Amino acid sequence: MAGSPIPLTAFEDRLLAEVPDTDLAELLRSRGLPGRRTETWKWSDLRGALRDVRERSRVYASQAEAPISLGGATVLTLKNGIPQAPHGVEPKPVVKGGEKVGSTYVVEDGLVVSFYDHGRDAEDETLPGEELSALAALRPLMSVSVLPGFTHKIVLRRLSDGEGTHGDNVFVTVGEGARATLIETHEITGSPFVNSRTELELDAKSVCERYIVQPAAPGAVLVHSSVLRLDEAKDEETVKLKQMTLALGAQLARHETRLTHLGESEAKIDALYRLSDSLHTDITSHITFEGEDGVTDQLVKGIGDGRSRGVFQGKFLVQRGAQRTDAQMAHHALLLSKGAQINAKPELEIYADDVECAHGNTAGALDTDALFYMRQRGVPEDEAHSLLIDAFGGEVLDRVEDETVREQLAALFGGAA
Amino acid sequence: MLNINNLTVTLGGNKILNGLDLSVPAGEVHAIMGPNGAGKSTLSYTVAGREDYAPTDGDILLEGESILDMSPDERAAKGVFLSFQSPPAIPGVATMNFIRTALNAQRRARGEDEMTSAEFLKVFREHAKTVGLSPEKLKRPFNDGYSGGEKKRMEMLQMALFEPRFCIMDETDSGLDIDALRMVGEVVNSLRGPDRGFLVITHYQRLLDYVKPDRIHVLAGGRIVHSGGPELARELEESGYEQFASEAA
Numbered sequence A: 001m002a003g004s005p006i007p008l009t010a011f012e013d014r015l016l017a018e019v020p021d022t023d024l025a026e027l028l029r030s031r032g033l034p035g036r037r038t039e040t041w042k043w044s045d046l047r048g049a050l051r052d053v054r055e056r057s058r059v060y061a062s063q064a065e066a067p068i069s070l071g072g073a074t075v076l077t078l079k080n081g082i083p084q085a086p087h088g089v090e091p092k093p094v095v096k097g098g099e100k101v102g103s104t105y106v107v108e109d110g111l112v113v114s115f116y117d118h119g120r121d122a123e124d125e126t127l128p129g130e131e132l133s134a135l136a137a138l139r140p141l142m143s144v145s146v147l148p149g150f151t152h153k154i155v156l157r158r159l160s161d162g163e164g165t166h167g168d169n170v171f172v173t174v175g176e177g178a179r180a181t182l183i184e185t186h187e188i189t190g191s192p193f194v195n196s197r198t199e200l201e202l203d204a205k206s207v208c209e210r211y212i213v214q215p216a217a218p219g220a221v222l223v224h225s226s227v228l229r230l231d232e233a234k235d236e237e238t239v240k241l242k243q244m245t246l247a248l249g250a251q252l253a254r255h256e257t258r259l260t261h262l263g264e265s266e267a268k269i270d271a272l273y274r275l276s277d278s279l280h281t282d283i284t285s286h287i288t289f290e291g292e293d294g295v296t297d298q299l300v301k302g303i304g305d306g307r308s309r310g311v312f313q314g315k316f317l318v319q320r321g322a323q324r325t326d327a328q329m330a331h332h333a334l335l336l337s338k339g340a341q342i343n344a345k346p347e348l349e350i351y352a353d354d355v356e357c358a359h360g361n362t363a364g365a366l367d368t369d370a371l372f373y374m375r376q377r378g379v380p381e382d383e384a385h386s387l388l389i390d391a392f393g394g395e396v397l398d399r400v401e402d403e404t405v406r407e408q409l410a411a412l413f414g415g416a417a
Numbered sequence B: 001m002l003n004i005n006n007l008t009v010t011l012g013g014n015k016i017l018n019g020l021d022l023s024v025p026a027g028e029v030h031a032i033m034g035p036n037g038a039g040k041s042t043l044s045y046t047v048a049g050r051e052d053y054a055p056t057d058g059d060i061l062l063e064g065e066s067i068l069d070m071s072p073d074e075r076a077a078k079g080v081f082l083s084f085q086s087p088p089a090i091p092g093v094a095t096m097n098f099i100r101t102a103l104n105a106q107r108r109a110r111g112e113d114e115m116t117s118a119e120f121l122k123v124f125r126e127h128a129k130t131v132g133l134s135p136e137k138l139k140r141p142f143n144d145g146y147s148g149g150e151k152k153r154m155e156m157l158q159m160a161l162f163e164p165r166f167c168i169m170d171e172t173d174s175g176l177d178i179d180a181l182r183m184v185g186e187v188v189n190s191l192r193g194p195d196r197g198f199l200v201i202t203h204y205q206r207l208l209d210y211v212k213p214d215r216i217h218v219l220a221g222g223r224i225v226h227s228g229g230p231e232l233a234r235e236l237e238e239s240g241y242e243q244f245a246s247e248a249a
């Protein structure tokens, strides 16, 4: 590893004691956690936010009311990173080389959940900039499989409390021709550091709606890395993913999505964030087009008030040979106060010639002409603000097909003023 | 009904209105004419309460009460209505929802009962028909994709619906064809009555053929420099504002 080691923070020292001696450990030792001086984290100073020692989180002891529900869904829960056994289902042991390595539950017909005592070998995942994802991959693994041809709705609640640190490692597969609606929540009270990871594999002909819902957590530090793979088309049927993140801020929160189009497949990678006070949200995505005919349509919108900070980093990487890629990225931010800050970096890196790629990025204040007009018609200032803000966020929410989900997201968004 | 005394408004370091006096008694329609940039729209914004057009001197009284300390929405609830020269589009805000929100906010502020959606829908449809806006158009977000003429129709729809006490119409006639002009005349004439006042800003005689004004004022150099009867409009159209502009200097 190049470069001379830097003085590690107390937290990093502590962290390293638990990381196996691999490339990842070496990377952490030489560079520390990503922060201000790391190009891809320069607006989200994780290192700075995590200087002090944190103990491992204790047993989750809070009560939380789910911010969103989904009729007919299987609810799976992680408490401070620890997967909770599904109710009323007997586990079967998972045996490997004569040794029990985990338990598996057939929760419903075509829906299998397994817990493994150990994470996956992270050694081959220490790509630069993915340290947090690789670290989370060391956690005990929870896998969720929607078997081929089945349709399932799943709500995955991540409950966190205290002021310690924990992580989780979830692997979801949607089998060939299967349909899944997956809602993932981050329900955080207190001030923990949560390093969370979802790996999502969409097999041929599968369709997935995915929602990530993170209510405001003013004391918490959260990194949620998602690693997504979309299989290529089969029998002229493409994989379809619609992802929507609603992020309402934390002391520091980063929602990072790394998606690979293996071939012809369609993705929406939308996000909506709304921040007040000194909340922070970072929406980072890195979409790789490996095969031909990949389509990504991305709309991210954000609202900043108080002294908050919103970050959007979007990258499309179109590899050589990924012809007929169609990739659209838009980020629009609305600033409600002088103290609010938005940093945005849209990036295109294209190595194929027959592609359609575009990005747009704007930041502005509420339209004062529209505001005065509304008030001239008798609408009080606060109400006029809400109407304009709801209209701004509505453009993203309108892309959510499921009406009950859309309404719940809209209510969470509206309530985040 | 509306009394404006010594109104002085400074924008970007320039005195746009400079001691303007104007009185419109209840039941009357007054027209304001004047060269481009004279401050006609400024006057309308100041009366409506736009914050960055607040006067540095003078007063505006509505039925004897100063409205200067009132917010734009409070003034609207008191019955001040401005038909905008260039109404904005409000993307993402549904037209009927917005207008109903506005109407009920005014009613709330006046201590009146809110309109139910059924009541609202009924009057809304009536007025939409009068001003010639199709239900298809009205399904769009507010003024979204509307032509200049359609936006003016939308202004008249709201004026008819809100039944304001005092209406300021800022170049509502500009860019309208004859049919639309007639419609504007109809809306104004149907609202005209002993308790209501109008201030009609225009460049053209033709609107005044439909809406007979009681008085015509010439605004130049930041104040009313000349006032006269309805015949003044034709005179101005023929000889221009030049003679009065020099009076102002």
Ligand SMILES: Nc1ncnc2c1ncn2[C@@H]1O[C@H](COP(=O)(O)OP(=O)(O)O)[C@@H](O)[C@H]1O
Residues within 6 Å of the ligand: B011, B012, B016, B034, B035, B036, B037, B038, B039, B040, B041, B042, B043, B052
């Ligand atoms: N917000 C503003 N800031 C600075 N100057 C303005 C502003 N609004 C209008 N003005 C200036 O005030 C003058 C009068 O404008 P306006 O009231 O629109 O005139 P009219 O409606 O009579 O054509 C113009 O010189 C215009 O440039």
Ligand SMILES: [Mg+2]
Residues within 6 Å of the ligand: B040, B041, B042, B085, B170, B171
């Ligand atoms: Mg004007």
